[in-house]
Amino acid sequence: MATIYEVSKLAGVSLATVSRVMNKNAKVSEKTRVKVEEAMKELNYRPNSIAQSLASSRSNSIGVLVSELHGPFFGQMMAGIESELRAAGKHVIITTGHSEEEKEKDGIEFLFSRSCDAIIIHVEAVSDEYLIELSKGKTPIYLMIRYVDKLVDNCISLDNEMGGYLATKALIDLGHKDIAYIAGPLFKTDASTRLTGHKRALAEQNIPFYENLLYIGDFKETGGTEGLKHFINKKVSFSAIVCANDEMASGSMKYAREHGFRLPEDLSIMGFDNVNFANYLYPKLTTIDNPVYSMGRMSAKLVLQNVYKVEDLHIQHVFSPTLLSRKSVTKFQP
Amino acid sequence: MATIYEVSKLAGVSLATVSRVMNKNAKVSEKTRVKVEEAMKELNYRPNSIAQSLASSRSNSIGVLVSELHGPFFGQMMAGIESELRAAGKHVIITTGHSEEEKEKDGIEFLFSRSCDAIIIHVEAVSDEYLIELSKGKTPIYLMIRYVDKLVDNCISLDNEMGGYLATKALIDLGHKDIAYIAGPLFKTDASTRLTGHKRALAEQNIPFYENLLYIGDFKETGGTEGLKHFINKKVSFSAIVCANDEMASGSMKYAREHGFRLPEDLSIMGFDNVNFANYLYPKLTTIDNPVYSMGRMSAKLVLQNVYKVEDLHIQHVFSPTLLSRKSVTKFQP
DNA sequence: TTGTAGGCGTTATCAT
DNA sequence: ATGATAACGCCTACAA
Numbered sequence: 001m002a003t004i005y006e007v008s009k010l011a012g013v014s015l016a017t018v019s020r021v022m023n024k025n026a027k028v029s030e031k032t033r034v035k036v037e038e039a040m041k042e043l044n045y046r047p048n049s050i051a052q053s054l055a056s057s058r059s060n061s062i063g064v065l066v067s068e069l070h071g072p073f074f075g076q077m078m079a080g081i082e083s084e085l086r087a088a089g090k091h092v093i094i095t096t097g098h099s100e101e102e103k104e105k106d107g108i109e110f111l112f113s114r115s116c117d118a119i120i121i122h123v124e125a126v127s128d129e130y131l132i133e134l135s136k137g138k139t140p141i142y143l144m145i146r147y148v149d150k151l152v153d154n155c156i157s158l159d160n161e162m163g164g165y166l167a168t169k170a171l172i173d174l175g176h177k178d179i180a181y182i183a184g185p186l187f188k189t190d191a192s193t194r195l196t197g198h199k200r201a202l203a204e205q206n207i208p209f210y211e212n213l214l215y216i217g218d219f220k221e222t223g224g225t226e227g228l229k230h231f232i233n234k235k236v237s238f239s240a241i242v243c244a245n246d247e248m249a250s251g252s253m254k255y256a257r258e259h260g261f262r263l264p265e266d267l268s269i270m271g272f273d274n275v276n277f278a279n280y281l282y283p284k285l286t287t288i289d290n291p292v293y294s295m296g297r298m299s300a301k302l303v304l305q306n307v308y309k310v311e312d313l314h315i316q317h318v319f320s321p322t323l324l325s326r327k328s329v330t331k332f333q334p
Numbered sequence: 335m336a337t338i339y340e341v342s343k344l345a346g347v348s349l350a351t352v353s354r355v356m357n358k359n360a361k362v363s364e365k366t367r368v369k370v371e372e373a374m375k376e377l378n379y380r381p382n383s384i385a386q387s388l389a390s391s392r393s394n395s396i397g398v399l400v401s402e403l404h405g406p407f408f409g410q411m412m413a414g415i416e417s418e419l420r421a422a423g424k425h426v427i428i429t430t431g432h433s434e435e436e437k438e439k440d441g442i443e444f445l446f447s448r449s450c451d452a453i454i455i456h457v458e459a460v461s462d463e464y465l466i467e468l469s470k471g472k473t474p475i476y477l478m479i480r481y482v483d484k485l486v487d488n489c490i491s492l493d494n495e496m497g498g499y500l501a502t503k504a505l506i507d508l509g510h511k512d513i514a515y516i517a518g519p520l521f522k523t524d525a526s527t528r529l530t531g532h533k534r535a536l537a538e539q540n541i542p543f544y545e546n547l548l549y550i551g552d553f554k555e556t557g558g559t560e561g562l563k564h565f566i567n568k569k570v571s572f573s574a575i576v577c578a579n580d581e582m583a584s585g586s587m588k589y590a591r592e593h594g595f596r597l598p599e600d601l602s603i604m605g606f607d608n609v610n611f612a613n614y615l616y617p618k619l620t621t622i623d624n625p626v627y628s629m630g631r632m633s634a635k636l637v638l639q640n641v642y643k644v645e646d647l648h649i650q651h652v653f654s655p656t657l658l659s660r661k662s663v664t665k666f667q668p
Numbered sequence: 669t670t671g672t673a674g675g676c677g678t679t680a681t682c683a684t
Numbered sequence: 685a686t687g688a689t690a691a692c693g694c695c696t697a698c699a700a
Binding site: 046050053054059061068069070072074075079082083086092094096110112114115250276277281282 | 584
Binding site for chain 3: 015016017026029053056
């Protein structure tokens, strides 16, 4: 592989000049630039990115830590991050945290040791304090789908309250009044904020909130089945049910169908997230779209702006979810 | 950040010795080793991976190119690759090819320019010849889910013929005789090999193969709906249908349900691949499991063995699919 | 505008 | 077993 040195010899200039034409960061006369470029072409020169990194103390690599590589979110998120970064000539190093504190910390350590210029993390187990501490370090960190007050400028998050509101509001607009809600584990802020939105939609229309119509699930399919079973056993009446995520909605749908409900005539079911399988459920799941892909892109832009000083990027820190009407919700049938 | 130089001073030894204890590749006396290790601890020394790479011309990074980051396969595949490589202290650089020849080539170029020690690619658009040419280069390449004759030792692939056989055989064992088949585009070897397996299963039981019961789809949902529509219009009779992948199976299921078929009583539907949403379809899709996760791990092991000389790894180049019985297939009902 | 020379933090080859 | 010392390929003041 040709080096900058050989190029300089062939072009009859110095190392420095070759470096300059590569990096376009200093004035080089048209004539010499052409000479150098021709030499590079002739030798099929490719810069050695590692040597560049060592000399400039910049690796042009961004570390990304996600919970699971095969989760329903991950793909979209990574796709967003990668497309943006790749277009900028940066590369993405990826690793996983498996939602376990130790592994998440390990992953972050690993990324640091790889001398990433910045790290984008999607972590769940690790505490806010830990993240705040981390952010004081030399490598900038950016948080995906998580909001930490003291780190606002480094967060990309979703307006979960609004999502919860939209979900319930849509049902109310269709005439539903008795709306059950299956929440996620409330210690997760996503889950509690979505619930808050639900309550606001109710209150806005003077519909009282009944504890009887609330079940705390686990964000998994079982949470959906257990929740619906719970409501049925309690003998409360309800014509619609909103689930705090699509997995639980899927669970509810399965349980409902097994127990003779016609969907959506007998029961409207609303999801949240719009993960890939939502479109494969039967009936197709009406849900709240969580723009993970866009958020991924945005986190990359944030890095580009803050770390690589790219300008004129419009940065948006919090994203708004939208209602995605499909087939699992219909108007109230008395 | 402390450097090897500071460690050597603190420990009262030379650079070389410090390097030796780091790499455990040369004899160092117990005493000095301890001294050095203590110095490293005291300075909180972390090796600079970039400098290591430059000096050793080894980046410890493996490039991975996949078609789509959000496809149904990708997650599993990446999860397999990452877990294995990460455990070995290597890191994974990822990028996408979008199933377009130019982009795939770009992606490979990109990975090369990042000085990866090896690259694992999952490409569709690029030709065998191109890959063969590539493999003559300096950076070893490994092929996922693709079989190229001249590159056997660098391929991890699935026994698609066996999968096609298993799918149809399962149906035959349940008493079905009129089995329709929706294939993928036959220029893709996956598609044609799966079809070959189907035919073998038929022949084995002396069931004739009728062109009337074959439809060439596109590996997408539409292929499934179009295929079923085609068979119905042709007025051929069939009690089961095997689709060459799960997307098409999903399409067939939707069309069948919309047209009054009870599933699976009126029509058994078999998929192929076992992508994540297969379990969310209604009824749950009986399908052929494609062990993408294991294949991902194996490709990583291949790299570990060939590039990093790790020993005692059991390498398996071709994987066998298995039947996954769920709810979309039932026994023949006269 | 162009060239010179000193790093960047390791590895690896010789000696000793 | 240990120590000098020359690479590794490039960047970047500083000089010219």
